[in-house]
Amino acid sequence: MTEWRKSSYSPNGTDCVEIGRGVGVRDSKAPASRIALGTAAWSAFLAATKADKLAR
Incomplete structure (x- = not known):
């Protein structure tokens, strides 16, 4: 069984990734679906997030 962690930046603990x-990532409102991410993809996602390079 996978242990899922919610973001500490979630304003109310329900609307978060x-x-x-x-395993990957999932929306807290739709836990049955998830996106599988490998190590390289996860590292690239974190780097883009830290560099504020994601579309808004």
């Missing part, structure tokens, strides 16, 4: 180690 959750991460599962070695």
Whole structure:
């Protein structure tokens, strides 16, 4: 069973993205669906987030 973690930046704990180690990401409102991410993709996502390079 995967342990999912919610972002500490979520304003109310319900509208957020959750991460599962070695599994991927999912929307907290739709936990049955998820996006699988490999190590390289996850690293690229984090780098883009930290550099504020994601579309808004």
